[in-house]
Amino acid sequence: GAGVSQSPSNKVTEKGKDVELRCDPISGHTALYWYRQSLGQGLEFLIYFQGNSAPDKSGLPSDRFSAERTGGSVSTLTIQRTQQEDSAVYLCASSIQGASSGNTIYFGEGSWLTVV
Amino acid sequence: KQEVTQIPAALSVPEGENLVLNCSFTDSAIYNLQWFRQDPGKGLTSLLLIQSSQREQTSGRLNASLDKSSGRSTLYIAASQPGDSATYLCAVRQVAGNQFYFGTGTSLTVIP
Numbered sequence A: 001g002a003g004v005s006q007s008p009s010n011k012v013t014e015k016g017k018d019v020e021l022r023c024d025p026i027s028g029h030t031a032l033y034w035y036r037q038s039l040g041q042g043l044e045f046l047i048y049f050q051g052n053s054a055p056d057k058s059g060l061p062s063d064r065f066s067a068e069r070t071g072g073s074v075s076t077l078t079i080q081r082t083q084q085e086d087s088a089v090y091l092c093a094s095s096i097q098g099a100s101s102g103n104t105i106y107f108g109e110g111s112w113l114t115v116v
Numbered sequence B: 001k002q003e004v005t006q007i008p009a010a011l012s013v014p015e016g017e018n019l020v021l022n023c024s025f026t027d028s029a030i031y032n033l034q035w036f037r038q039d040p041g042k043g044l045t046s047l048l049l050i051q052s053s054q055r056e057q058t059s060g061r062l063n064a065s066l067d068k069s070s071g072r073s074t075l076y077i078a079a080s081q082p083g084d085s086a087t088y089l090c091a092v093r094q095v096a097g098n099q100f101y102f103g104t105g106t107s108l109t110v111i112p
Helices: none
Strands: A005-007 A010-013 A019-024 A031-037 A043-050 A053-056 A065-069 A075-079 A088-095 A111-115 B004-007 B010-014 B019-025 B030-038 B044-051 B056-059 B062-067 B072-077 B086-094 B100-102 B106-111
Touching: A005 A088, A010 A019, A019 A088, A019 A111, A031 A075, A043 A065, A043 A075, A043 B100, A075 A088, B004 B086, B010 B019, B019 B030, B019 B086, B019 B106, B030 B062, B030 B072, B044 B056, B044 B062, B044 B072, B072 B086
Parallel strands: A010 A111, B010 B106
Antiparallel strands: A005 A019, A019 A075, A031 A043, A031 A088, A043 A053, A065 A075, A088 A111, B004 B019, B019 B072, B030 B044, B030 B086, B056 B062, B062 B072, B086 B100, B086 B106
């Protein structure tokens, strides 16, 4: 696609429910990143994919968070048993090559999650 | 761990003024530094990317400089316009590791 596409753009869910957030990166981009931005906070790294593998999951805040990427393209971030502190904007980004390159990183518009 | 700091946190200027946003980072072992713009309720838009071997990059009214050895970058905006009002974020991509490290941003308001 022309840009990084994320869905849903907005999600309100009840505490304890599971949510799935989807990211469709720019076509041909092998590297994919998930970040989280809480209100008034900076961007917090969650996970990095190179192709379908995730060499860096160090930012996932708990075992309630998981992510996968299939076909080297679409990625899904899943949050199980959501808590109110999970409320944030979840931003996905992609770049042509992996972390050891100097390529520009492009962001989607984000998925705004509110846990009530 | 890399720490990225942006000063000031907020800035308000009259239209037409030139301004400088600052970004500093603690670990100089970086591949590149990127400046982004974020409008309210939106994602991040890339403005300028400076490779570690470069000193500056220019795009229109924007000029970004990089002094890797001192861990500093500046974003210069010439002849500011109300449409420049947004939050500006800098991010560094380290040689070690797989992520970009972001500052907390400078919120810019350009008053007509």
